[in-house]
Amino acid sequence: MNNSKVESKRKPPYVAAGTLWEFFNKLKFVATPSHLDAIELQEYGIPKHWAYHLLSALKFLNLVEKNGKTTPALNSLQMRGDEFQHNLEEVVRNAYAELFIKVDPARDSHANIVNFFMKHYGTSPSGAEKATSLFLDLCAEAGIPTLKGTQSTATKIRPTISRPRVKPLIPKTEEETETSEEHEIKEVELSEDKLKGIYLNKLIQQIQPPDTAGKDAEAIKAEAELRKAELDRIEKLLGVIKDKEKKE
Numbered sequence: 564m565n566n567s568k569v570e571s572k573r574k575p576p577y578v579a580a581g582t583l584w585e586f587f588n589k590l591k592f593v594a595t596p597s598h599l600d601a602i603e604l605q606e607y608g609i610p611k612h613w614a615y616h617l618l619s620a621l622k623f624l625n626l627v628e629k630n631g632k633t634t635p636a637l638n639s640l641q642m643r644g645d646e647f648q649h650n651l652e653e654v655v656r657n658a659y660a661e662l663f664i665k666v667d668p669a670r671d672s673h674a675n676i677v678n679f680f681m682k683h684y685g686t687s688p689s690g691a692e693k694a695t696s697l698f699l700d701l702c703a704e705a706g707i708p709t710l711k712g713t714q715s716t717a718t719k720i721r722p723t724i725s726r727p728r729v730k731p732l733i734p735k736t737e738e739e740t741e742t743s744e745e746h747e748i749k750e751v752e753l754s755e756d757k758l759k760g761i762y763l764n765k766l767i768q769q770i771q772p773p774d775t776a777g778k779d780a781e782a783i784k785a786e787a788e789l790r791k792a793e794l795d796r797i798e799k800l801l802g803v804i805k806d807k808e809k810k811e
Contacts, residue, residue, distance in 0.1 A: 575659075575680055576620030577693030580700035582613050583620060587640055595638045598631045620697070624658045652705035659698065668699070669708035 589607050596603065599621065601614040609617055621627040626637040636657075639650040656663060666679050673695060680691035702709050 573623055574619075574686060574690070575684055575694040575698070576616070576623045577690055577697055578613060578616040578620045580697055582609060582617055583697070584704075585609070586617060590637075591641050591643060595641060596633055599627050599633055600631045624654055626654070648704070648706050651701070652707060655701045655705045655707065662698070668702055669710055672710060673699075 586604070586607055586609060599618065601611075601618050604614040604617055605611055618627065621637070622629065624636075625634055626640070627633055636650075636654050640647060640654065642650055661683065662676075662679055665683070666676055668676065676695045676698065677688075677691045680686045680694045681688065684691075684694075686694060699709055701707075
């Protein structure tokens with residue numbers, strides 16, 4: 564291996580994917596910056612310790628030049644929807660062109676991609692793992708197929724609409740339906756009482772004996788009366804729950 568050749572290559576980025584998505588999301592709502600450096604990235608809300616890693620990633624992706632000047636490719640990522648995905652795919656394939664010649668993420672394993680980063684860029688094992696994680700996240704976002712099981716688990720920080728998980732409807736017999744409904748009602752009632760009990764116990768624990776240090780008799784008396792009033796209210800609440808339990 565030609566060591567001088569390895570040293571001349573820009574190291575593949577391994578910034579947290581969430582930091583990259585956060586920057587791309589904010590970029591969609593501002594004018595295209597003409598220049599970016601670590602200090603300017605902090606103005607986008609990027610933490611200082613990640614700003615330099617993010618800047619390195621933007622340079623590797625050919626979105627920012629060595630002197631900090633932004634490229635037209637960065638402007639293309641201010642698009643939304645399918646156009647953003649298409650432009651990101653072009654950015655990823657151009658930046659990782661040497662990888663795509665040797666590796667097919669749709670057929671090669673996670674280990675093969677890690678090995679490529681280590682051999683081709685002289686990256687450390689831990690750095691290659693992080694670089695692979697970011698690469699797979701970029702592929703997923705750009706719609707580039709990857710081998711099942713190689714998908715990165717990095718969390719993306721971007722606006723999303725959470726959808727409730729709906730269980731498939733399976734026909735039940737009348738007996739099963741009645742049993743399940745009774746079970747659900749009892750479970751909700753027990754859970755509610757238990758939560759009330761925990762809440763009240765916490766209130767009691769928070770009520771401390773009066774602090775008499777440096778206070779006159781009237782102040783001590785007033786504080787004691789306040790504590791007593793608080794305990795009385797809690798006892799009344801507990802009494803309501805107990806009466807309810809007796810009736811049931």
